[in-house]
Amino acid sequence: MFRLLPTCIGRHISKSLPSLQAHCSLFSAAISSRQFTSDGFNNGNKDIDFNILFSSCTKVHLAKCLHAFLLVSGKGQNIFLSARLVNLYAYLGDVSFAQRTFDQILKKDVYTWNSMVSAYVRSGRFRDAINCFYLFLLTSGVRPDSYSFPSVLKACGNLVDGKKMHCWVLKLGFEWDVFVAASLVHMYSRFGFLSAARKLFNNMPVRDMGSWNAMISGFCQNGNAAGALEVLDEMRLEGVKMDPVTVSSLLAVCSQSDDSLSGMLIHLYVIKHGLECDLFVSNALINMYAKFGSLGHAQRVFDQMEARDVVSWNSIIAAYEQNDNPITALGLFNRMQLIGIQSDLLTAVSLASIVAQLSDHQSSRSVHGFIVRRGWLMEDVVIGNAIVDMYAKLGAIDSARTVFEGLPVKDAISWNSLITGYAQNGLADEAIEVYRMMEEHKEIIPNQGTWVSILPAYSHVGALQQGMRIHGRVIKNCLYLDVFVGTCLVDMYGKCGRLDDALSLFYHIPRMSSVPWNAVISCLGIHGHGEKALKLFNEMLVEGVKPDHVTFVSLLSACSHSGLVDEGQWCFRIMQEEYGIKPSLKHYGCMVDLLGRAGRLEMAYNVIKNMPIQPDASVWGALLGACRIHGNYELSTFASDRLFEVEPENVGYYVLLSNIYANVGKWEDLDKVRSLARNRGLRKTPGWSSIEVNNKVDVFYTGNQTHPKCEEIYNELKILNTKMKSLGYIPDLSFVLQDVEDDEKEHILTSHSERLAIAFGIISTPPKSTIRIFKNLRVCGDCHNATKFISRITEREIIVRDSNRFHHFKDGICSCGDYW
DNA sequence: GTAGGGTTAG
Known part of the structure; x- marks a missing residue:
C-alpha cells in the first residue's frame, strides 16, 4: 500500500494543497525510516491508531506527510482528524499551514475553532486570534465553550483589549471555570490592574496551581515583589507547594528587585524539591545570578543542566557580556553555533554588545549584516537600538545615525541611544540637536535614559539654563531621586559653575553607591576645592561606601588642582594598599600632573619611569604641561619626543611645546615644531x-x-x-x-x-x-x-x-x- | 481530540 502512495497522493493533493506535493515521497521515506512509530500501523494497515500517528509528528515535515496521507485516504473532510491537524500545525509553530487546513474544513465544530484561535495565540498573532474568535462567536453558529476563552483572553492580555471579552465571559456564564477565571486574573495583571485581578482571584471558589501562579506572576511581572510574596504566604497557609512555574516567576522578580537573599533561598528550595531539571527554572537561575554578578553560580547552573535551549544559551552569553567579559561570552556563542543551536534575536542583541566591547569594527559590520539578512531590524525595535548603540560605542557615529534613520519604528530608547552616542563621542552640539528633534515627536515620552543621555551634553557645553529646564522635567516625572539622573544633575550643576547647588542636590539623592560620590568629589576638584574633596572622601568612608577606581581618579585630580601633593600621594598609596586597586593610565596621569604642577618634575618623571604599564600620551602630556609651567626646556624636549612617538596626531601637544620654546626664546626650535606639525597636516584647534x-x-x-x-x-x-x-x-x-x-x-x-x-x-x-x-x-x-x-x-x-x-x-x- | 499560569532584551 505504501509503495503505491506517491502517485495517489499526487493526484489528490494537486487539487487541494499544492505545496504538499513535495511531501509525497517524504511520507514513504518517513515510514520506512521509522520516523513514524510503526506500532501505529496494525499489520497491513487495517486499523490505524491516529493518536500514535499524530503524537509521532514532532517536526513540521512529518505533519505534512501525515496530512498528505489523510488526504489520499479520503479523510480530508473528517472533522475529527482535520481539526487535529490544525492543532498539530499550531503546536509545531506553522500557523500558516494551520490556517490553510482550517480554511479547507467545511463544517467546523467548537474544537476546530478553538484550535485555530490557540494556533494564532501560540504564534503571537494576537489580533488575528481575537478576530478569529469574533468570527467564531458571531458568524459560525457554533457556541464557544469554556475551552475557547483562556486562549483568547491571553491574546487580549497582550493587547490591552480585554474588558469586552470579560463581558462575553459573563454573558456566556463561564466566569466560574477555573481556567477561565485564572486567565482573567492574568489578563488584568498584564494591564497592571492588580487590584481588579486580586479581587477576581479572591472570589474564585476553587484555585488550582495555575490560578495561584497567575496571581503570583501578575505581581512579579509588574515588579511588585511584596505583592507576590503576600500571595505566596496565603498559598503556603493553604498547604500548596511552589511548582516550577511559581519558582521561575519568583526568581525573575528577585533579580529585578536585587533581592539576592530570597533568590538564594528559592535556589535552595529548588534543589531540595528537585526542580533544577526544569528548563525555565534553570534559565531563571542563570539570569538571576548573572544580574547579581555571580558568574560562578550562573556557570554552575548552566553546566549542570541536562538540556539547554536557546534561552539558556542567551542567558549565559548575556551573563558574561553584561559583566564585562566579552571574550568568554564570544566563546560561548561559538560553542552554541558549533552544536547547532539557532541564534535568535536576543542572541544578536548580546552579540552586538560583545563586538562593541571588543572594539571589533570588522565584526560589527558582520553582525549588522547578519541581522539585516534575517529581517530582524524590521521586526523588533530592540535589535535596531542595539545596533545603534553598537556603532555609537565603536565611534562609528555616522553609521549609528544611518541605522537610526532607517528604523521603521523608533522608541524612546532609540533616541536615547543616538543622543548618548553623540555625547560620548564628544559631539555635544549634535546630541542637543537630536534631543531637540526628539522633543518634537510628542508621542515619544522621554524617560530616565533620556535625562542621563542629554544632561552630560548640557554639562559639556555649560548650558546651565537648559540643564535646569531638564531638572524641572525630572522633578515633574518624580525621577529626581533616581541615582543616575541625580548624579547627572550634580555633575551638570557642578560643571556649569553652580557648586553650591551641586552640593545641596547631592545630599538629597541616594548615595549608597560610589557613583554620586565620585561626581561630587570630581566637581569639588575642578572648582579647586581639594580639601573639601578629601573631606567628602572621608565622609564617604564613614557612610560605609566603598570607593572604586573612578573615586581615586576624581580625588587625585582634585589634589592636583589644589596643589595638595602629600595628600595626593597618600591617596595613591591607600588606593593600592587598602583597596587593592591597580593604578590605571588615568591614575598615573594624575600623579604626574600632581607632582609636575607642584614643580617636582624629577619625581614626576620617576613615576613614569617606574610605571609597570606603557605610558600613553596623557601621561607624557601631563609631564609636558608641567614643563611648560616651570619652564624646563630639557625635560620638555624629552617628553615631547616620547609624546610624538605615541600620539603624533594630537595638535595640542605641538602648541604646548611651541609655547615652551617661545617662553625660553628658542625661536629656531619653535620653527621646527611648527613645520613638523605642518608636515603632518595638523592644524591648531581653534579656540x-x-x-x-x-x-x-x-x-x-x-x-x-x-x-x-x-x-x-x-x-x-x-x-x-x-x-x-x-x-x-x-x-x-x-x-x-x-x-x-x-x-x-x-x-x-x-x-x-x-x-x-x-x-x-x-x-x-x-x-x-x-x-x-x-x-x-x-x-x-x-x-x-x-x-x-x-x-x-x-x-x-x-x-x-x-x-x-x-x-x-x-x-x-x-x-x-x-x-x- | 482542545484551554490558563513560567525564563532572556536595547
Whole structure:
C-alpha cells in the first residue's frame, strides 16, 4: 500500500494543497525510516491508531506527510482528524499551514475553532486570534465553550483589549471555570490592574496551581515583589507547594528587585524539591545570578543542566557580556553555533554588545549584516537600538545615525541611544540637536535614559539654563531621586559653575553607591576645592561606601588642582594598599600632573619611569604641561619626543611645546615644531568660548568679526582695556606665538575668544550679575590676568570653565590663587 | 481530540 502512495497522493493533493506535493515521497521515506512509530500501523494497515500517528509528528515535515496521507485516504473532510491537524500545525509553530487546513474544513465544530484561535495565540498573532474568535462567536453558529476563552483572553492580555471579552465571559456564564477565571486574573495583571485581578482571584471558589501562579506572576511581572510574596504566604497557609512555574516567576522578580537573599533561598528550595531539571527554572537561575554578578553560580547552573535551549544559551552569553567579559561570552556563542543551536534575536542583541566591547569594527559590520539578512531590524525595535548603540560605542557615529534613520519604528530608547552616542563621542552640539528633534515627536515620552543621555551634553557645553529646564522635567516625572539622573544633575550643576547647588542636590539623592560620590568629589576638584574633596572622601568612608577606581581618579585630580601633593600621594598609596586597586593610565596621569604642577618634575618623571604599564600620551602630556609651567626646556624636549612617538596626531601637544620654546626664546626650535606639525597636516584647534544668555548659547572664536553685536563687544573691550591699564594691567605678550609687532600682539590678546564672550556677557546681562564662560581649551595666562581686573572693574563675579577646571574671579582675584 | 499560569532584551 505504501509503495503505491506517491502517485495517489499526487493526484489528490494537486487539487487541494499544492505545496504538499513535495511531501509525497517524504511520507514513504518517513515510514520506512521509522520516523513514524510503526506500532501505529496494525499489520497491513487495517486499523490505524491516529493518536500514535499524530503524537509521532514532532517536526513540521512529518505533519505534512501525515496530512498528505489523510488526504489520499479520503479523510480530508473528517472533522475529527482535520481539526487535529490544525492543532498539530499550531503546536509545531506553522500557523500558516494551520490556517490553510482550517480554511479547507467545511463544517467546523467548537474544537476546530478553538484550535485555530490557540494556533494564532501560540504564534503571537494576537489580533488575528481575537478576530478569529469574533468570527467564531458571531458568524459560525457554533457556541464557544469554556475551552475557547483562556486562549483568547491571553491574546487580549497582550493587547490591552480585554474588558469586552470579560463581558462575553459573563454573558456566556463561564466566569466560574477555573481556567477561565485564572486567565482573567492574568489578563488584568498584564494591564497592571492588580487590584481588579486580586479581587477576581479572591472570589474564585476553587484555585488550582495555575490560578495561584497567575496571581503570583501578575505581581512579579509588574515588579511588585511584596505583592507576590503576600500571595505566596496565603498559598503556603493553604498547604500548596511552589511548582516550577511559581519558582521561575519568583526568581525573575528577585533579580529585578536585587533581592539576592530570597533568590538564594528559592535556589535552595529548588534543589531540595528537585526542580533544577526544569528548563525555565534553570534559565531563571542563570539570569538571576548573572544580574547579581555571580558568574560562578550562573556557570554552575548552566553546566549542570541536562538540556539547554536557546534561552539558556542567551542567558549565559548575556551573563558574561553584561559583566564585562566579552571574550568568554564570544566563546560561548561559538560553542552554541558549533552544536547547532539557532541564534535568535536576543542572541544578536548580546552579540552586538560583545563586538562593541571588543572594539571589533570588522565584526560589527558582520553582525549588522547578519541581522539585516534575517529581517530582524524590521521586526523588533530592540535589535535596531542595539545596533545603534553598537556603532555609537565603536565611534562609528555616522553609521549609528544611518541605522537610526532607517528604523521603521523608533522608541524612546532609540533616541536615547543616538543622543548618548553623540555625547560620548564628544559631539555635544549634535546630541542637543537630536534631543531637540526628539522633543518634537510628542508621542515619544522621554524617560530616565533620556535625562542621563542629554544632561552630560548640557554639562559639556555649560548650558546651565537648559540643564535646569531638564531638572524641572525630572522633578515633574518624580525621577529626581533616581541615582543616575541625580548624579547627572550634580555633575551638570557642578560643571556649569553652580557648586553650591551641586552640593545641596547631592545630599538629597541616594548615595549608597560610589557613583554620586565620585561626581561630587570630581566637581569639588575642578572648582579647586581639594580639601573639601578629601573631606567628602572621608565622609564617604564613614557612610560605609566603598570607593572604586573612578573615586581615586576624581580625588587625585582634585589634589592636583589644589596643589595638595602629600595628600595626593597618600591617596595613591591607600588606593593600592587598602583597596587593592591597580593604578590605571588615568591614575598615573594624575600623579604626574600632581607632582609636575607642584614643580617636582624629577619625581614626576620617576613615576613614569617606574610605571609597570606603557605610558600613553596623557601621561607624557601631563609631564609636558608641567614643563611648560616651570619652564624646563630639557625635560620638555624629552617628553615631547616620547609624546610624538605615541600620539603624533594630537595638535595640542605641538602648541604646548611651541609655547615652551617661545617662553625660553628658542625661536629656531619653535620653527621646527611648527613645520613638523605642518608636515603632518595638523592644524591648531581653534579656540572658542561660549556663554549662555537667555537660554541661547553664543559661541565666539578668537578674532570673531561676525557676531551681530561685534561692534559693541570690541567697544566694550576697548573701554575695559583703558581702565585695566590705569589699574596696573600689563599685557603679557609672551602668550602670542605669532611673530608680529607688539601692537598687533596686544590686539590679538584682546580678541581672544574668552574676552569676546566676557564682553558680550557684560553688555547683555544686568549690571553686577554673574558671568559664566566656557572655553574649549585652557584659558590663556594673559586672559586669566585680565579677567581678574575685569571682575574688579565691573564688580562682577566671572566664572570661567576651561578644558581643565574652573576659575572663579571676584574683586580682582581668582579662587585658584593663580595655581592651575 | 482542545484551554490558563513560567525564563532572556536595547
